[in-house]
Amino acid sequence: MVHWSPFVVSFKKRYPWVQLAGHAGNFQAGEYGRLLKRYCECEQQCLQKLMTDSLRPYVPGYYGIVQKDDHDYNLMDDLLADFDSPSIMDCKMGSRTYLEEELTKARERPRLRKDMYDKMIAVDPGAPTEEERAKQGVLKPRYMQWRETLSSTATLGFRIEGIKRADGTCNTNFKKTKHREQVMQALEDFVDGNTQILKLYLQRLEELRSALEQSQFFRTHEVVGSSLLFVHDASGKAKVWMIDFGKTVPLQTPQTLDHRTPWVEGNREDGYLWGLDNLIDIFSTMLPE
Ligand code: ATP
Ligand code: MG
Ligand code: MG
Numbered sequence: 110m111v112h113w114s115p116f117v118v119s120f121k122k123r124y125p126w127v128q129l130a131g132h133a134g135n136f137q138a139g140e141y142g143r144l145l146k147r148y149c150e151c152e153q154q155c156l157q158k159l160m161t162d163s164l165r166p167y168v169p170g171y172y173g174i175v176q177k178d179d180h181d182y183n184l185m186d187d188l189l190a191d192f193d194s195p196s197i198m199d200c201k202m203g204s205r206t207y208l209e210e211e212l213t214k215a216r217e218r219p220r221l222r223k224d225m226y227d228k229m230i231a232v233d234p235g236a237p238t239e240e241e242r243a244k245q246g247v248l249k250p251r252y253m254q255w256r257e258t259l260s261s262t263a264t265l266g267f268r269i270e271g272i273k274r275a276d277g278t279c280n281t282n283f284k285k286t287k288h289r290e291q292v293m294q295a296l297e298d299f300v301d302g303n304t305q306i307l308k309l310y311l312q313r314l315e316e317l318r319s320a321l322e323q324s325q326f327f328r329t330h331e332v333v334g335s336s337l338l339f340v341h342d343a344s345g346k347a348k349v350w351m352i353d354f355g356k357t358v359p360l361q362t363p364q365t366l367d368h369r370t371p372w373v374e375g376n377r378e379d380g381y382l383w384g385l386d387n388l389i390d391i392f393s394t395m396l397p398e
Pocket of ligand 3: 355
């Protein structure tokens, strides 16, 4: 099924800029191939630290806070600027997409949520338990955890958020793309069967994995809701960057994460590297021997 994304906005007619996730109003065009993302302190702190970390080549360059029309923004590189009619994919990394503190907060003053119950049955009428059905409501933590099991987040440690192909078709309907074969099919469509592009992506992901394993920043942060942005075009260029650090939070020293150990509440593991291992494995099996 192909959906036309509402988030294709023209950046001053320079080129059509594409946003695959988030609120449409959060981004503005900047000058010199840069863009403005609505300010978030957490993200600002991360981007700043990343500028001096071994992950620097894998994140957009960051240029500080700027004001525009009474709002604050983080100014960063537009990763699409060097591409011509790029194909773009946003993969949200990790085995959960909420912070531990969000779960704790959701548990305070537990309330049965009818709205979440309705959303649940709209997706899967069989999902609620007997009890939930009787009460026509679910608790928020239960809803949050259930939602992760719909996509490949819980089973593969990443999920596709959106894909825009060079031909203009845009699909952001991957919420139920869960199984390895479904993911593979989506990736195959994304690269249009081009094995050279696949190879470049695989190389870049392997380099990124090494950089992550070396990174001081990565070791000392819980990285949740962050994405890998894949970009390629007809010239044969293909690159991947880490984006979206709105939910990437520092741990208290001396705590560190390996990002592969399964999450149990309290250990703060996010499954980021486990997801990247799976993604690399999938790309590898898509390439002919
Ligand atoms: P959410 O938290 O819902 O994922 P968000 O508001 O935090 O959304 P991002 O995820 O950072 O926003 O970005 C949304 C989309 O905007 C990405 O999927 C990508 O298409 C585009 N985008 C973000 N940052 C950049 C960048 N530096 N260069 C090019 N495109 C970008
Ligand atoms: Mg995002
Ligand atoms: Mg975000």
